[in-house]
Amino acid sequence: MAVAQQPVSLGDDEYEEQGAWQRLAYIGRLLRRDRGGMIGSVLFVLIVLTAMFAPVIAPHDPLKQNLRAAKQPPAWTEEGTWEYPLGTDNLGRDMFSRIIYGTRVSLTVGFFGVLIACMLGLISGLVAGYRGGTIDNVLMSIINLFLAIPYLVIVVVIASILGRSLFIVILIFGITDSPLFARVTRGEVLRIRQSGYVESARSAGASNFRIQFDHILPNLIGPLITLATFEMSAMIFYEAGLGFLGLSVPPSVPSWGNMLAQGRKYLDIYPWIAIYPGIAIAITALSFNLLGDWLRDVLDPRLRRSR
Amino acid sequence: MILQVKDLITRFYSVDGVVYALNGVNFALNAGETLAVVGESGSGKSVTMMSLLGLIPQPPGKIEGGQAFLFENDKPQDLLKLSERQVRRVRGGQIGFIFQDPISSLNPTMTIGKQIAESMIEHLSLSQSDARKRTVDLLKEVGIADADRRFDSYPHEFSGGMRQRVMIAIAVACQPRIVIADEPTTALDVTVQAQIIELIQRLQKQLGIAVIWITHDLAVVASMADRVLVMYGGTVVEDALVEDLFDNPQHPYTIGLLKAIPGATGLGEERLESIEGSPPDLLRELTSCPFAPRCQFVFDQCWAKLPPLISVTKHHRAACFYDVENEIPRKEVEHG
């Protein structure tokens, strides 16, 4: 429509021509303007710092049991003490410290799970989208197959077969989540291939590999980073859910899911054991979702123009 | 005169700053005439017309000044001051719209008959069956065969040209006095273009409609317009009868525009020229002539203020301080 002809936003070409620093500065400017993105990124940094410096921040050893101090309520209730800010669990372990250490499990699963899913999806999506033909058909069929089995069901079943370990949980998420990344990659590749500049690169004699590397990968970064952010949040959910069913990391590891599973047993008498890990999950998911929403707006040039 | 627009100012408040889309647009429209509006994209052609009827998205758009009088029995009413309800009566009722892209401009999930009848039911308070009858007649009128059956067709079953015929039917459904056609043939095949132009001209004569024809195709302008507005940088830079414009262009931009078209000036064998420089940056407020940075005749006055439309002859005005023909600064007489 006519209004779109007005330079309402920075044009694509202008954006592409900017240097890395100007682009960063531009993104920074957008971030200051967007409250959601700001909150999301600040929370994200805090969560990552918490995971990195868990031993420094945590007031207690998250594994140390102290049966005399067991089932203490949080500090702001009548019987609570600041010794244990969020109370203790049924074995007298400090809830606050356990939640801080739980950040590590969640972020590890989220980060490496998405990394594997993204690598697998990127490779298969590139091959499928770029080669087309039989390879494309086969890969798309596999993707559709994966999407036909309810995600939760397949994850629960595989986890129950392969057993409880961090490595296996990451692997399961990485593999079962890769079809999503493959689908996005393939769609982008098909879209970009139809646009003029890959065509002109090919007629200028660029090799297939060069075309993929120079033209298609940079255009994939935006959509993939956005998807990765949302999927990290989803994996943190699923990991906690698996833990809740007793199918994730071993019960001795302080993870939010394991804590919830424990808290469920004492829900009516010691509800704080279940409440606080859930809040930690919610805050993490909030951070990733706000960040993802914002990244999607900023990194997708098609959307950016309409803002 | 049935429409008079004075000093229309429209701005868009976007993420990257204020877009000064219209910077004081002035023009008038006479009953039954064909007024062509030409200019490059971003010059404000469409925004002007959509501002008149409140069709620009608000926000980010905002109409910040000016008047737009629609005359009814010589009584003027300012379109920009009407309530939403009153404007609705003008839209479709007094002023019909034909948009550029007939594919996206029709609702894909509604039969074309309903889309035409919708406006008759709204403005003429017709019953469903009466509206259907008149729609079928109208479909025949715009040249759609088997109209009775085609009433129940969906847009995707029509070719581009036929969809544009449907759009035209929608625009004239309630016998408006003005039809605004926003590049109605740009998206069509060349062979279909002529048919559509012909159809609009025929309906115009039949129904006595004044047509505002937005285009960048000067060949179309030459063949069908009575009068031409040239727009640049959100202002009208020249307003002339079509012969005057082609024979005796006054604004340097118009001159450049005509030189860029093969055979348009009638000056015989002449080298085609393009206008150097780039279109104005609409993110800055206009304080001087928008064309000054690209103009070969520029002098100090051009930078001092925005030139108003200055009368050259009775029906010819140009927003330029320089008289290119006589190579002297123009005497500034504000238009009346």
Next chain:
Amino acid sequence: MQRYLISRVIQSIFLLGGVLVVVFFMIRLTGDPASLMVSRNASEEMREAFREKMGFNRPLYVQFSDYLYGVLQGDFGNSLHFKQPAREIILERLPATFQLATIALLGAVIIAVPIGIIGGSNPGSFVDSLGRALGLLGQTIPNFWLALILILVFAVNLRWFPTFGRDSYLSVVLPAIALGLGSMGQLVRLTRSAVLEIRNDDYIRTAKSKGISQLKIGLRHIARNTSLVLISVIGVIYSYLLGGSIYIEIIFSWPGLGSLLEQAIKSRDFPLVMGITITFSFFVIFINLLTDIAYAFIDPRIRYGG
């Protein structure tokens, strides 16, 4: 359209075949299904006897064709734990899962779609802010945690609803809320963005230029076209709710397929696990097929096209 429908049906059948393959070989991921299904402290003789009984010592392709043949006749084999046909147990549990998912879906749709449409039509308004908040809430709160909180507040403290089971019509309220909240948030977001997109479509401008009132444009043009977009979304959400009910069913001891799956996993009852997984997949594929068929009937572009 007929060709489109036939090709979709054939596609679905192939997909189901693929699911059977995946599920069958999934159980053999560890290499020895007997070690999965027999308790860890069983003797090697007991294991060998189990292998013999289940036919695990036959060639894989024989086992698979046997299984395939059984499934085609609706036979998932016998449950190791319940000692009766897995199909019977599954059929017995199926209605509860469908009831929960359906009520959660209806609740989500009834609340989310109007909020999404009204909010999307008036960006920045109160309803829009509410919708965005709900959208964010649905994405941020894990349903298993929400279930615990709901039990704590409304069942334990206020005693308005039962904490578990499926005994009265009140029983379904808390599980349905816990299950549906995430989908409701998602639906609000999708409705809102669909409306925002459709609002900017050219044909809405055409409708405006005809002088149609805002309300009529909203009902006739925007809501109608939005609902077309939503049909496919609702299909996806429904199948997600069916499979996603596992946590909720377990927490509320809801006697459906999800809690059955947990039991089956705990008792290493893999014939039952396979049966449940296939049943879930069957319904996902079936719902997707139904959605596409419904869409084809409603959208004129497909109805009259190829």
